[in-house]
Amino acid sequence: MQKSIQQDIHSLIPAERLRHLHKVSARLSAAGSPHPPALAGCFVHLQAGDAVWPANYEAAAQIASGQKLSSTRDSGNASASFELVAELAKALREKSSSAVLVATLRERELLSPDAIALGRRIARQHLPLVLLSFGRTLPKPGDPQKRLDIPEMTVAADDAVAVYRVAEESFWRARTGVGPTWIRCATGAQH
DSSP states (O other): OOHHHHHHHOSSSOOHHHHHHHHHHHHHHHTTTTSSSHHHHHHHTOOTTTEHHHEGGGGHHHHOSSSBBOOOOOOOOOHHHHHHHHHHHHHHHHHHHTEEEEEEEEHHHHHHHHHHHHHHHHHHTTOOOOEEEEEOOOOOOOOOOOOOOSSSSETTTOOOOOOOOHHHHHHHHHEEEEEEEEEEOOOOOOO
């Protein structure tokens, strides 16, 4: 008993949660999901009634969370995807006060001039939204970047624990009405 207590003292995440996270990542990898550590780190926070967009991530979300999720079958067209995500998040908030939408979008979709204006509106509306994107490299400190006015955190896509910790706060923000968060997962080797 003393040994397990000592293990938990040295980690902010309980050992059993870490084991679960790594098992989920392995199951997602075996299922052929893209970016299994990042999806595992994010999707383990899903609860019954939450939703994932686009629909091709629903199977991975089901594997990771084991929960009955709300459906967002409407995939929309690529040029209007961020706008569709905003509408889906509004509809989900009306359906359930604690439900969260996890939307996976391309970074270039989130950094277009139209998306930046929409991101500012989404931030003011405090939508229950966790944005997840994948890009090749981490932004360098001091690089000028376009901003959505949505809090963002950049993590390595191959680090399930880092994504888990960022997603934990992101889901808390979305569930408590604070608003959306953008998790930027870097997939390149240039960390």
